[in-house]
Amino acid sequence: MSFLDRFKKAIGRTTSQDPFVADLIEALSAERVHFDATQRFLHSHDASVFDEGNAGPVCFPITTQEVQEIMQIAQQYSRPVVARGAGTGLAGGAIPLGEPAVIAMTKMNKILEIDIDNRVAWVEPGVINLDLSIHLQQYGYHFAPDPSSQQVCTIGGNVANNSGGPHCLAYGVTDAHVLALEVILPDGEMAVIGGLEPEPEGLDLRGAFIGSEGTLGITTKIGVRITKTPPDVRTLLLSFSSMRDAAQTVSAVIAAGIVPAAMEVMDQRITNAVESFVGAGYPIDAAAVLLVEVEGLIDGTEIEASHIREIGFKHGATNIRVADSEQERELLWKGRKTAFGAIAQIAPDYYLHDTVVPRSSLADVLEKIDEVAERYELIVMNVFHAGDGNLHPLLLFDAREEGMLEKVHAAGAEIMRISLDAGGVLSGEHGIGIEKQAYMNELFTDEDLNHQNRLRYAFDPDCRSNPGKVLPAGHSCADIQALKKVPEGIWG
Amino acid sequence: MVDLKIGIEELNTCVQCGLCLPHCPTFRITGEEAMSPRGRIRLMQEIQMNDRPITKEAVDSFDTCIQCRGCEPACPSGVPYGSLIEQTKSTLVEKKYLLPKWQQIPFFFLTRPRLLRFFTRLLVVAKKIHLLPNRFAMPENIPIWDKPLRESGNDVYLFTGCVMDAWQRETHRSSKRVLEHLGFGVTPTGDRIPCCGALHDHAGLMQSAKDISQKVIRSLSENELPILVDSAGCGAALKEYGHLLGTDEANRFSARVFDIHEWVAEHLDVLQSPAKLPISVIVQDPCHLRHVQESHEAVRLVLEPFVETLIDLNDDGLCCGAGGAFSLFQPALASQARERKVAGIRAQSHDVVASANPGCMLHLQQVGVNIKHPMEIIDEALSRGIQI
Amino acid sequence: MGVVDHKNPDPVLNDFAYEVGPTQPIAIAGNRTCWELSGTLNSGTTVISAPSGIVDYRPEEMIVTVRAGTTIKDLDECLAVHKQRTSLPDRGGTVGGAIAVGHNDLQRLGKGSVRDAVLRLRYISSEGQIITCGGPVVKNVTGFNLHKLMVGSFGTIGLIAEATLRTNPIPPAQSWVKTMIDPKLVFDKLLRPSAILWDGQTTWVHLEGHLPDITAQKKTLGKFGTLDEVAHGPELPANRWSLPPADLYQLDTSDIGNFVASIGVGTVWADLPQKKGPPDKGKLIIENRLKQQFDPENRLSPGRKVGNWS
Known part of the structure; x- marks a missing residue:
């Protein structure tokens, strides 16, 4: 405890009624444990569209030992904990449930x-x-x-x-x-x-x-x-007049025995949004663009790049451009990587989905997703890791419209089913969090989930570490216990 | 419940993706959500739309923003963060959450050049006898008496500003000489236009800023001469008069404003293969040049013919922590931001750092960084008899 | 486009689960190539074989689903038709055995590791139920990574019945060379060697990829010493060591005897067996709890010690 903390304590300015908080402050310092309403509010959500949770005290440890002490104090008071990084998760994984101590690792x-x-x-x-x-x-x-x-x-x-x-x-x-x-x-x-x-x-x-x-x-x-880092990188930008052509090119490249470093597809809507942000020269009139990158030694990349060009043209590419410079390459990737954020130019809210399907069913699945969007009168945009079949359909909406959120969630659920029916899985990279818990049953049997819970239990017998996530209710050990509310009014 | 007077549409452009976080100097230092653009916007949204009460912590969150606007170019959604935070701070000042009257006193002097110079002299003396705290950034070599800049022609205005004219007039002299080398007759704005109002705007004194901007526009509207600015902060403010006032007249005025480097870069061709100064120069991009005016490349263009080596800092233009009056009000954060910048500078072997903003220069000079305005470097190169 | 049912596995597995049953001590034998590696089975343990056969192979997806009893030789032959392979080593064993042991191929650098190849597993639990973990696509973060836990678990927490594996294209060309160049230098100079082996004097290098790339890599190495083309790498001593890769350059032959070290990987084949250090305390706690959770009666491969439980 720093001198200042001791001083504050001595003059009776101890900070909270909750002895849990007092112990945390004792272990860290008053500057690195926040428990006011504003700070707790700011740590009650991540980058996802889900309702915020309810954060308890927010701790900023700076050493392993401090993390250990926080965990011991939480154990002592039987309180849950949730670790948090930059808060960019899209499945609600860092949303605090049950007023846990939020441990910000930043x-x-x-x-x-x-x-x-x-x-x-x-x-x-x-x-x-x-x-x-x-x-x-x-x-x-x-x-x-x-x-x-x-x-x-x-x-x-x-x-x-x-x-x-x-x-x-x-x-x-x-x-x-x-x-x-x-x-x-x-x-x-x-x-x-x-x-x-x-x-x-x-x-x-x-x-x-x-x-x-x-x-x-x-x-x-x-x-x-x-x-x-390999000495040579080739980045190709292929334009197509239909999404189906782009998707089939992806399958054909893999079938030809080439595993590029990356294969990314963007549809026309998203390409336009991105282009107006980065100005990378993305073709705004193409129905789909495919960004392919091969890397390695200079001869091999040449062989693979020319092979990919052939495959592209054979599958209906209308134009193929190769990035000439590192700057051009960086700009193309900047466009791809900021795609999601660029959406706000079109609608105030978006729901970014994440499922995986077998590569060869990409075209069919995308068409079905379009049908779903049409049925729910939503705008859907597609930008995805085509090489590994990882789809990211974006549903655009304005949350202020009556009944809109329900519509979006219903459409999201249908997209999930389409992916599972095609032989895919619920998530390729965003995780389950609170977003997809309810759908775990569709991929796994009760016994499967029970075994996943045994793994959880071996590490965390009291289920206090990020309770209420991943496994659906009924399959997670003591989560319900851990989620019991802290007595009202403890933070005033 | 407080109305921040921010447009809901503008607030809603933020989708809370967090891509701004690493571009925010205060988040970089603290790692705290409350010290990030995303956190600040989230609070604005909640205060504005869900009647969240304004707590001390919320005020701190807004008040710790340096307003470097490094988050703006990083934002794929195009959130107009600068105007959001300015409006928020303005409301907070108005509702007496921020900037009590006594703290507003220094702003009074900015628009009164004679008084400012008088107090500058007092401060110089006070500093010499160690009456001022060390964190008070002030050049060592302000002369007690200095001649005003003389008009040398009528081709362009050189905007001289408030504190810069009182404290760093030598830089203006260099700028003026460089322009004259290029064949332009220069009219310094001098006491006629004492201040651009940028510091007022950043502090939340938006009405003062508007009043000042109207005065500036009026004073410089007798002709259509280009207005050249060698302070990135002032240049950004002048260029944003159109946005601040929202009038056609202001927009027309802003279109006449150029950062001096933009102007010089356009007219460099009159120089014939100058010999280079044998020095290596780190280019430090002032935030309001890079993130607001987006004309930082011009600094490289104009320096390149005059110096041996140009070095870029690998930090995406992260703010040095100066931020106008920020270093006075938030000394701890300002010096932590500076430590990061200085570590980056010290990691590169160099002779001098070039910075196109007086605030950054003062802030970095304080910890012994050898820093010069790009115009001073070019002036030196030209004075060494480099061929024109 | 048909509808895939994730929860109804191959009927052959039902029979296998029935054979495993819920009570008696039981273990699976593959081809017993690593049979004594992790201790000796308790006497009285029923030893059965896992079913074999390739269930589903989709070369354009780079995915194969195969029953655990299939030999790696058979799997490789099937994949080779489409110029593909997996990272599982063929040492005469079965797919289930290779996963249960978890040892990587000699060409670890080129082929990847066994744990990275396993996308989905179906195993029979200590209660005799079929459990599915992981997913049938190359990228998946749906739920806990139980399948990773199974790799190298020697059948002690579940009996592997079926595996879905990631396949990879077989590179168009390959070449073994032998040289006296310092192995560390070789590793630093090459971009993606498939294997670098060193016996303390001679360095063997396996290169794979496009032929011009292999030629270029050899040219790069040629600047530092002469290279001789050879048909294959060196003979490997019997005992397998696992060390941090940087430790390989300073092996003490009095501890290890004759050796062949896999540079950049950390595997060493040596005359003498590796002495194990003390286990991490926290890890021990978790491993004991895991065994307790997955096999409370200690009926799965009893006698084998993988984790630090007794």
């Missing part, structure tokens, strides 16, 4: 060590994804997972969500790029899982922890694999 943002010989970077969870890659440039390396929000999302958040990104087509998602994790379990115990060895001893707890959306504990230190 102040733990140091890059601790770059170990080239082991090809690993040790980072704190609050490090921003893109900051790490920028830092690695000087060594000729980068961190491969590149979610569209990479300029702001944190690596801790990437671990929680097993984040993907356009370039995960060839490189794999976060799971393939995390070697080791230091985690604080919900009872305050520390565990080191994974390791620099290729086949660490024991069960693969790291694999189970990644993508668990904060329900198994909080990571405080992450060893991520760093990837050599």
